[in-house]
Amino acid sequence: xxxxxxxxxxxxxxxxxxxxxxxxxxxxxxxxxxxxxxxxxxxxxxxxxxxxxxxxxxxxxxxxxxxxxxxxxxxxxxxxxxxxxxxxxxxxxxxxxxxxxxxxxxxxxxxxxxxxxxxxxxxxxxxxxxxxxxxxxxxxxxxxxxxxxxxxxxxxxxxxxxxxxxxxxxxxxxxxxxxxxxxxxxxxxxxxxxxxxxxxxxxxxxxxxxxxxxxxxxxxxxxxxxxxxxxxxxxxxxxxxxxxxxxxxxxxxxxxxxxxxxxxxxxxxxxxxxxxxxxxxxxxxxxxxxxxxxxxxxxxxxxxxxxxxxxxxxxxxxxxxxxxxxxxxxxxxxxxxxxxxxxxxxxxxxx
Amino acid sequence: xxxxxxxxxxxxxxxxxxxxxxxxxxxxxxxxxxxxxxxxxxxxxxxxxxxxxxxxxxxxxxxxxxxxxxxxxxxxxxxxxxxxxxxxxxxxxxxxxxxxxxxxxxxxxxxxxxxxxxxxxxxxxxxxxxxxxxxxxxxxxxxxxxxxxxxxxxxxxxxxxxxxxxxxxxxxxxxxxxxxxxxxxxxxxxxxxxxxxxxxxxxxxxxxxxxxxxxxxxxxxxxxxxxxxxxxxxxxxxxxxxxxxxxxxxxxxxxxxxxxxxxxxxxxxxxxxxxxxxxxxxxxxxxxxxxxxxxxxxxxxxxxxxxxxxxxxxxxxxxxxxxxxxxxxxxxxxxxxxxxxxxxxxxxxxxxxxxxxxxxxxxxxxxxxxxxxxxxxxxxxxxxxxxxxxxxxxxxxxxxxxxxxxxxxxxxxxxxxxxxxxxxxxxxxxxxxxxxxxxxxxxxxxxxxxxxxxxxxxxxxxxxxxxxxxxxxxxxxxxxxxxxxxxxxxxxxxxxxxxxxxxxxxxxxxxxxxxxxxxxxxxxxxxxxxxxxxxxxxxxxxxxxxxxxxxxxxxxxxxxxxxxxxxxxxxxxxxxxxxxxxxxxxxxxxxxxxxxxxxxxxxxxxxxxxxx
Numbered sequence: 026x027x028x029x030x031x032x033x034x035x036x037x038x039x040x041x042x043x044x045x046x047x048x049x050x051x052x053x054x055x056x057x058x059x060x061x062x063x064x065x066x067x068x069x070x071x072x073x074x075x076x077x078x079x080x081x082x083x084x085x086x087x088x089x090x091x092x093x094x095x096x097x098x099x100x101x102x103x104x105x106x107x108x109x110x111x112x113x114x115x116x117x118x119x120x121x122x123x124x125x126x127x128x129x130x131x132x133x134x135x136x137x138x139x140x141x142x143x144x145x146x147x148x149x150x151x152x153x154x155x156x157x158x159x160x161x162x163x164x165x166x167x168x169x170x171x172x173x174x175x176x177x178x179x180x181x182x183x184x185x186x187x188x189x190x191x192x193x194x195x196x197x198x199x200x201x202x203x204x205x206x207x208x209x210x211x212x213x214x215x216x217x218x219x220x221x222x223x224x225x226x227x228x229x230x231x232x233x234x235x236x237x238x239x240x241x242x243x244x245x246x247x248x249x250x251x252x253x254x255x256x257x258x259x260x261x262x263x264x265x266x267x268x269x270x271x272x273x274x275x276x277x278x279x280x281x282x283x284x285x286x287x288x289x290x291x292x293x294x295x296x297x298x299x300x301x302x303x304x305x306x307x308x309x310x311x312x313x314x315x316x317x318x319x320x321x322x323x324x325x326x327x328x329x330x331x332x333x334x335x336x337x338x339x340x341x342x343x344x345x346x347x348x349x350x351x352x353x354x355x356x357x358x359x360x361x362x363x364x365x366x367x368x369x370x371x372x373x374x375x376x
Numbered sequence: 377x378x379x380x381x382x383x384x385x386x387x388x389x390x391x392x393x394x395x396x397x398x399x400x401x402x403x404x405x406x407x408x409x410x411x412x413x414x415x416x417x418x419x420x421x422x423x424x425x426x427x428x429x430x431x432x433x434x435x436x437x438x439x440x441x442x443x444x445x446x447x448x449x450x451x452x453x454x455x456x457x458x459x460x461x462x463x464x465x466x467x468x469x470x471x472x473x474x475x476x477x478x479x480x481x482x483x484x485x486x487x488x489x490x491x492x493x494x495x496x497x498x499x500x501x502x503x504x505x506x507x508x509x510x511x512x513x514x515x516x517x518x519x520x521x522x523x524x525x526x527x528x529x530x531x532x533x534x535x536x537x538x539x540x541x542x543x544x545x546x547x548x549x550x551x552x553x554x555x556x557x558x559x560x561x562x563x564x565x566x567x568x569x570x571x572x573x574x575x576x577x578x579x580x581x582x583x584x585x586x587x588x589x590x591x592x593x594x595x596x597x598x599x600x601x602x603x604x605x606x607x608x609x610x611x612x613x614x615x616x617x618x619x620x621x622x623x624x625x626x627x628x629x630x631x632x633x634x635x636x637x638x639x640x641x642x643x644x645x646x647x648x649x650x651x652x653x654x655x656x657x658x659x660x661x662x663x664x665x666x667x668x669x670x671x672x673x674x675x676x677x678x679x680x681x682x683x684x685x686x687x688x689x690x691x692x693x694x695x696x697x698x699x700x701x702x703x704x705x706x707x708x709x710x711x712x713x714x715x716x717x718x719x720x721x722x723x724x725x726x727x728x729x730x731x732x733x734x735x736x737x738x739x740x741x742x743x744x745x746x747x748x749x750x751x752x753x754x755x756x757x758x759x760x761x762x763x764x765x766x767x768x769x770x771x772x773x774x775x776x777x778x779x780x781x782x783x784x785x786x787x788x789x790x791x792x793x794x795x796x797x798x799x800x801x802x803x804x805x806x807x808x809x810x811x812x813x814x815x816x817x818x819x820x821x822x823x824x825x826x827x828x829x830x831x832x833x834x835x836x837x838x839x840x841x842x843x844x845x846x847x848x849x850x851x852x853x854x855x856x857x858x859x860x861x862x863x864x865x866x867x868x869x870x871x872x873x874x875x876x877x878x879x880x881x882x883x884x885x886x887x888x889x890x891x892x893x894x895x896x897x898x899x900x901x902x903x904x905x906x907x908x909x910x911x912x913x914x915x916x917x918x919x920x921x922x923x924x925x926x927x928x929x930x931x932x933x934x935x936x937x938x939x940x941x942x943x944x945x946x947x948x949x950x951x952x953x954x955x956x957x958x959x960x961x962x963x964x965x966x967x968x969x970x971x972x973x974x975x976x977x978x979x980x981x982x983x984x985x986x987x988x
Contacts, residue, residue: 121654
């Protein structure tokens with residue numbers, strides 16, 4: 026980490042988005058993570074995605090649990106409200122926040138300890154409820170803040186920095202998210218921003234539970250020979266399914282990819298996803314096939330990345346609960362309190 | 377000679393769980409209310425769906441004492457499993473009403489009570505062919521018989537049946553018929569009415585009859601709660617369910633069907649409180665309903681809400697602990713677990729409603745307090761208040777009343793350049809301003825965390841800002857004293873140096889016990905504590921009395937511990953009176969426990985030595 030604050034001035038010709046914000050307006054405090062940490066690349070991708078989507082930073086709420094990954098919301102989107110909650114419980118806090126105000130964008134940031142161990146239950150239930158959010162797990166297979174213990178996503182046989190071999194089977198959060206009914210499921214790699222950026226953008230535009238498992242090597246404790254979450258290992262075994270272009274409704278469609286391998290998907294807000302298929306015959310809209318492909322990849326020692334599953338017109342928790350369009354936190358006495366006359370009628374019925 | 381009592385007795389129904397007795401028993405209790413005579417019914421039920429014994433006790437009391445009395449004057453023994461225990465519990469010269477379809481040997485009966493047998497099974501088998509009908513109508517048949525024996529006006533019962541089955545009208549006639557089968561049999565075969573009976577009176581007035589859980593849920597509706605996250609647990613489940621029922625009645629848009637509320641049955645209590653905290657952080661009024669085991673699970677989150685200063689309302693419907701304890705029995709044993717919930721130095725605001733009226737009041741005001749104080753507010757109900765119907769004052773609401781949303785800085789204030797420090801105490805009351813997420817494009821955002829931070833919400837591990845913040849939280853707790861419902865004093869009929877402090881569901885039994893003691897020449901000033909932190913009036917009360925009995929329904933004198941810790945009271949001065957077997961505390965118990973203490977005091981020269 027650096028302790029020197031970044032100066033606020035910038036190049037006079039710095040690029041601005043439609044709101045007039047520069048990418049600097051999407052920054053947060055200086056990261057206190059280790060130099061080279063994959064998590065910082067994910068933060069950068071989030072900032073870039075929000076900038077490009079022209080999102081007003083204050084309309085985003087960023088929530089996290091506890092751990093290195095959960096510290097990162099401090100380091101991006103400084104104008105957004107953030108909530109660093111308790112270990113493994115971000116999903117419930119985010120669910121509550123979402124119920125209170127359906128108009129904000131919810132970004133849940135978690136890690137493999139936070140989501141696959143202590144918070145496995147909350148991860149599962151938030152996904153199955155269809156909470157409208159982007160849930161990013163910054164997955165490094167290790168407990169960083171407590172200095173290098175295996176996490177629940179650590180592969181069996183993976184070696185710790187001290188040489189211990191993990192004997193437990195890993196939890197695959199992508200497989201779980203698919204099984205639990207997530208309507209947007211992706212896996213990416215913090216070392217591949219061209220893949221990660223569009224996935225984050227698409228996840229934000231998606232209505233429903235969008236889950237992104239982002240492998241993010243821990244440079245301090247899990248980037249050595251014998252680890253299956255090191256930069257080298259992930260690069261060598263990355264089996265990308267597709268390349269994603271994300272376009273808002275207004276953007277021109279560029280046709281620079283071979284047409285035969287393109288799949289276009291329109292999201293509920295009118296924006297378009299264009300998938301350049303790398304794996305032939307892979308249909309992101311087929312959940313069962315996605316699960317099969319995932320397990321086959323796993324058996325072959327591949328790390329399947331890209332957009333794995335998408336259900337475009339999914340509903341969300343608010344739709345299931347039939348809550349009204351106005352955010353609940355904006356309702357007042359007239360909307361909520363039945364008043365004295367109704368109470369008197371009720372009293373009458375209780376005699 | 378069987379006892380002669382008019383409008384003053386206890387009748388107990390011994391039933392089998394799941395046999396459909398509950399609604400018949402309730403019909404019985406309500407018919408007495410309609411006769412203008414106060415009743416206090418209590419369910420004693422097992423943690424079971426079908427088959428285990430369950431009792432329903434109705435205390436009839438013209439004088440208006442609504443606490444449990446103890447003792448049974450008439451037993452309606454419908455459960456062979458508990459026959460011996462039930463028959464044994466009848467007071468001498470009391471009454472036994474039982475199903476005589478199968479002969480009961482004389483050895484199984486008592487000769488110091490009046491025994492009334494009625495062949496209920498035989499009658500029902502003759503009348504009905506469907507087995508379920510035979511069982512269900514048997515309950516109505518015995519209510520009919522009791523109406524004749526106790527001189528209850530059949531017209532009141534008929535009216536209640538008609539009201540109950542309104543909309544399902546075809547059920548009215550068969551129920552009425554069953555009622556009259558029982559009534560006619562009793563009139564023809566028994567000496568009616570008994571010496572123990574009901575006489576029409578006018579002691580109900582405007583009062584209503586409702587369960588505390590339903591009242592608390594209604595309070596949450598009136599208090600503007602929009603988010604409810606909960607996990608099923610006895611005895612709090614009916615609170616969340618009542619909230620849903622009232623919301624469906626009052627908060628659904630007639631045209632669009634859209635709801636102005638969100639209820640989530642969470643995966644556990646941790647998620648419940650997490651959702652409440654998330655929703656409250658985001659500016660909605662949110663609550664959960666739970667019981668002791670849920671409180672245990674919520675500890676970590678409660679510390680977060682205390683330290684990060686997020687409003688939350690928790691209805692704790694207490695049951696017998698520790699552990700799974702007695703899940704269907706009552707206690708006031710979560711006081712300390714709630715008052716000091718979570719690790720580190722924490723203190724929480726507790727409210728103690730005595731009955732459904734206050735459950736409604738406190739259920740609504742809890743949301744104002746949570747927003748005003750930006751901290752969790754516990755509404756401490758218990759199974760006795762929550763799951764039993766109580767006669768209480770009618771609910772009232774002032775339409776001019778506005779929600780107190782507390783100190784929330786607006787976009788306009790931020791735009792005008794008002795200094796915003798999330799933990800900056802600008803008013804000196806320990807309460808700081810917050811902003812809702814999404815308020816202003818460039819001002820007012822902050823990072824909420826459970827870690828230490830400075831007045832502007834920046835992370836810090838420095839000692840001084842940490843201590844500064846902890847001191848401010850104490851200042852805020854001091855401020856809370858002037859916002860929470862104050863204690864209520866009921867002075868004894870004569871000036872006295874003896875006092876008693878009580879709270880919550882103990883109130884009715886306490887008042888009656890004080891009246892019993894007064895008859896014996898022992899006068900008590902009563903102070904009913906309605907909230908924690910204690911206001912100055914509690915310390916004043918302690919100062920004004922030489923000896924103060926602290927009456928509560930737990931083993932470890934938890935409220936007394938709070939009084940000692942928070943008011944600096946003298947341990948010798950505070951005498952614990954403790955009832956914790958899971959049954960509601962009775963006036964008889966309190967009276968004799970206090971009398972016993974006073975005997976001890978008289979016998980011993982030094983007060984300190986005799987106190988526990």
